Amino acid sequence: MKAIRSDWTDVVLVCRKCAKKLDGGFGSDGREALPKALRAAVARREGGKPMKKPRRKGAPVAVIEVPCLDICPKNAVIVIPAGTPGVWASVPRGADLDALLATIAPARDRD
Secondary structure (H helix, E strand, O other): OOOOOOOOOEEEEEEHHHHHHHOOOEOOOOOEOHHHHHHHHHHHHHOOOOOOOOOOOOOOEEEEEEOOOOOOOOOEEEEEEOOOOOOOEEEEOOOOHHHHHHHHOOOOOOO
8 A cells, every 4th residue: 555645634525416406506606516615715714726626735625526425405515524424514505614614624733
């Protein structure tokens, strides 16, 4: 096995099917999909630009889209913080992403 180093402090899994069904509903204008808007919220918190590719080094929180999680809420997207896999979140359209991020991937000191 070969270990691959990353700079991530957290990983957040987002249901791709839920995000696609919702067709936007997040971001400043309410037109972005949750994964893209969540990456932008991470960048705002860290004082940088949003990263288009979740696996790129330097991103403190990886937002990764995964296939259907078989929990299909109406007008919401399922999110799993990898740090607490027993607690899944149903994120409704228009949710405050900064508050969500503080809950699912709290900022940590990076040494």
